Amino acid sequence: MQKTIKYVVxxxxxxxxxxxxxLLLLLLSVSFFWFEADPNKGLLSLLNIILMxxxxxxxxxxxxxxxxxxxxxxxxxxxxxxxxxxxxxxxxGLCFSLGMAFLxxxxxxxxxxxxxxxxxxxxxxGLLITLTFVAIAFLASVITKDKAKAIGVALAVWFYLCILYxxxxxxxxxxxxxxxxxxxxxxxxxxxxxDLARILVLMQLDVSALMGITGxxxxxxxxxxxxxxxSFVLLLLWVITxxxxxxxxxxxxxL
Amino acid sequence: xxxxxTFCLFILSFEAFSYNWPVKTVQELQKALFESKTNDTILVxxxxxxxxxxxxxxxxxxxxxxxxxxxxQFKGEIFIVKxxxxxxxxxxxxxxxxxxxxxxxxxKILESENVKVFKNEFINCYFGxxxxxxxxxxxxxxxxxxxxxxxxxxxxxxxxxxxxxxxIFNNYIEGHRDGxxxxxxxxxxxxxxxxxxxxRYGLHFMFSHYDTYTHNIFKKNGAGVAVMYTKHVTxxxxxxxxxxxxxxxxxxxxxxxxxxxxxxxxxxxxxGVYMEGCSRLKMQENVFRKNGVGLRIQANCDENNIHHNNxxxxxxxxxxxxxxxxxxxNDNYWDKYEGYDLNHDGKxxxxxRPVSLFSTLxxxxxxxxILLRSFTATLLDKIEKIIPxxxxxxxxxxxxxxxxNAIKAFNFKV
Numbered sequence: 001m002q003k004t005i006k007y008v009v010x011x012x013x014x015x016x017x018x019x020x021x022x023l024l025l026l027l028l029s030v031s032f033f034w035f036e037a038d039p040n041k042g043l044l045s046l047l048n049i050i051l052m053x054x055x056x057x058x059x060x061x062x063x064x065x066x067x068x069x070x071x072x073x074x075x076x077x078x079x080x081x082x083x084x085x086x087x088x089x090x091x092x093g094l095c096f097s098l099g100m101a102f103l104x105x106x107x108x109x110x111x112x113x114x115x116x117x118x119x120x121x122x123x124x125x126g127l128l129i130t131l132t133f134v135a136i137a138f139l140a141s142v143i144t145k146d147k148a149k150a151i152g153v154a155l156a157v158w159f160y161l162c163i164l165y166x167x168x169x170x171x172x173x174x175x176x177x178x179x180x181x182x183x184x185x186x187x188x189x190x191x192x193x194x195d196l197a198r199i200l201v202l203m204q205l206d207v208s209a210l211m212g213i214t215g216x217x218x219x220x221x222x223x224x225x226x227x228x229x230x231s232f233v234l235l236l237l238w239v240i241t242x243x244x245x246x247x248x249x250x251x252x253x254x255l
Numbered sequence: 256x257x258x259x260x261t262f263c264l265f266i267l268s269f270e271a272f273s274y275n276w277p278v279k280t281v282q283e284l285q286k287a288l289f290e291s292k293t294n295d296t297i298l299v300x301x302x303x304x305x306x307x308x309x310x311x312x313x314x315x316x317x318x319x320x321x322x323x324x325x326x327x328q329f330k331g332e333i334f335i336v337k338x339x340x341x342x343x344x345x346x347x348x349x350x351x352x353x354x355x356x357x358x359x360x361x362x363k364i365l366e367s368e369n370v371k372v373f374k375n376e377f378i379n380c381y382f383g384x385x386x387x388x389x390x391x392x393x394x395x396x397x398x399x400x401x402x403x404x405x406x407x408x409x410x411x412x413x414x415x416x417x418x419x420x421x422x423i424f425n426n427y428i429e430g431h432r433d434g435x436x437x438x439x440x441x442x443x444x445x446x447x448x449x450x451x452x453x454x455r456y457g458l459h460f461m462f463s464h465y466d467t468y469t470h471n472i473f474k475k476n477g478a479g480v481a482v483m484y485t486k487h488v489t490x491x492x493x494x495x496x497x498x499x500x501x502x503x504x505x506x507x508x509x510x511x512x513x514x515x516x517x518x519x520x521x522x523x524x525x526x527g528v529y530m531e532g533c534s535r536l537k538m539q540e541n542v543f544r545k546n547g548v549g550l551r552i553q554a555n556c557d558e559n560n561i562h563h564n565n566x567x568x569x570x571x572x573x574x575x576x577x578x579x580x581x582x583x584x585n586d587n588y589w590d591k592y593e594g595y596d597l598n599h600d601g602k603x604x605x606x607x608r609p610v611s612l613f614s615t616l617x618x619x620x621x622x623x624x625i626l627l628r629s630f631t632a633t634l635l636d637k638i639e640k641i642i643p644x645x646x647x648x649x650x651x652x653x654x655x656x657x658x659x660n661a662i663k664a665f666n667f668k669v
Contacts, residue, residue: 038545038567038568040545040568041568044628047628048628048633051629051630052630162630163630163631163634166626166629166630166631166632167631169625169626170616170623170626170631173620173622173623174620177619177620177622181620181622182622184622185622185625186625188625189625194629195625195629198628198629199625202627202628216501218624218625
């Protein structure tokens with residue numbers, strides 16, 4: 001399995017896209033921290049990147065990569081190797097390359113310019129978001145037969161989680177404004193990895209504004225060690241669940 | 256000649272000659288207080304004195320040498336001043352008890368003038384210095400440190416009721432209910448004090464007209480600073496820092512009118528300034544930095560003039576609860592402003608509406624806070640900027656500054 005992961009990583013590095021992506025992230029993060037006098041604002045700008053760009057790149061690159069190495073997967077399937085090894089080496093290889101790209105591009109400058117708890121939360125949240133969207137891309141790739149459809153599905157999921165979901169939450173809140181929605185909104189945020197990561201970071205940054213009536217519920221939950229632990233477990237579940245279902249399908253799939 | 260000399264001696268012995276009373280024990284102190292004449296000096300030597308309810312009924316100078324300790328053992332209060340021209344300095348007041356009937360204090364000043372309390376320390380006192388119906392008093396260089404319990408069972412650091420022309424300088428107040436409390440106090444000056452970690456307000460005043468507050472620091476108080484029902488107040492060069500919590504405000508202004516709030520720094524407060532029922536205030540050259548909400552103007556405020564302030568790194572610059580307001584915003588710097596300046600006069604060419612749609616939304620549905628800084632919230636704000644429909648139409652800055660306004664550096668000394 002290690003050997004296959006190595007080949008997958010080599011393959012990804014050779015096509016230079018990940019290199020460019022790393023450099024772009026590095027450039028963006030460094031410039032955010034340099035141009036904003038206040039590291040707080042740098043972190044907030046980075047948060048926007050993490051919430052929009054990184055999921056998009058992760059999900060599209062992973063889908064394309066999966067289909068580009070389709071022949072390689074077919075070749076591997078002809079070898080005495082289990083489907084599990086093939087699937088997970090592909091997945092882990094991608095996770096490793098995109099994760100490293102994120103850690104070098106965003107993690108390194110963040111920890112240099114603001115190595116506090118909030119910087120750490122931002123980086124770990126962003127890393128889990130990257131992995132989540134790689135996982136979603138894999139699921140999208142195995143449930144479809146052709147590349148265009150897979151990209152379509154992946155993009156739809158991205159669109160849903162990044163834009164539609166919040167709009168729907170807002171709609172629910174507007175319509176249910178007469179009811180106590182504090183606990184419900186806590187649940188809403190847990191059902192979307194992006195919201196979860198965003199609120200985790202915000203709790204480190206914008207605490208003051210969030211400390212209103214609803215804020216108190218959130219503050220209690222997300223600022224306690226228990227709450228942070230649960231949020232990270234939920235984020236991890238967002239990685240594990242799609243990968244697992246993807247594997248279930250892939251192991252029975254007629255390649 | 257001889258007659259004149261005798262006359263002078265007579266005058267001296269009668270009027271100007273004051274006697275020194277050195278005191279080493281509690282009995283001596285009580286005796287000195289009882290037997291001394293007007294304008295005598297009582298010198299209290301270093302030591303530990305267990306005292307209770309000492310009344311001062313004539314003008315005296317009472318000096319603690321090397322900080323003697325006056326301990327009330329939680330049974331009552333220490334000095335009760337009922338005379339003009341008393342001066343108390345150099346003591347350490349300890350353990351003033353707490354009651355719900357009487358406000359026991361380290362030094363209580365009742366209906367007196369020209370009383371000076373300076374260079375003392377108050378530890379574990381229910382009330383530190385308590386002034387009632389007294390004028391022209393000076394409270395200076397004291398350290399007042401309490402052990403806070405609950406709001407009902409904790410007194411104020413410096414408490415003044417119905418006073419005029421008092422000066423409060425260079426005090427350090429910690430761990431009381433309100434650091435400095437004023438009610439019906441007029442023409443007074445509060446300067447260079449540091450009020451911190453009080454369980455309610457760092458400074459609290461009501462019906463206290465024509466007072467001036469400068470160069471004070473109010474830091475990490477339970478609910479910040481609250482000032483109410485007052486006109487003609489001047490607040491300058493103060494620092495409101497880290498007043499954090501569900502109902503904490505840098506400064507809460509309720510029914511304040513005709514006042515100046517100038518060159519203050521509001522840093523990391525839940526709400527920098529909260530204005531309710533305020534009229535004709537002038538707010539200028541203040542810096543709002545890293546607050547949850549920089550300035551909250553409720554809809555019942557009018558004719559307030561807010562100009563040349565800098566709003567930087569606040570989550571929300573301005574919040575309000577109504578749709579129509581009659582306040583004037585001019586020449587402020589907003590770090591969220593995205594306009595341009597074609598003629599290079601330093602003022603943005605398009606007006607700036609500091610109330611975002613998202614903050615209006617939160618006003619109606621606090622739960623929507625979970626969408627803070629999400630793409631959806633940003634999108635809504637952008638749409639609202641182009642076609643304003645929900646945000647208050649006339650709460651706007653017509654000439655926002657392109658660069659932070661030049662505000663002279665803050666220099667806090669305590």
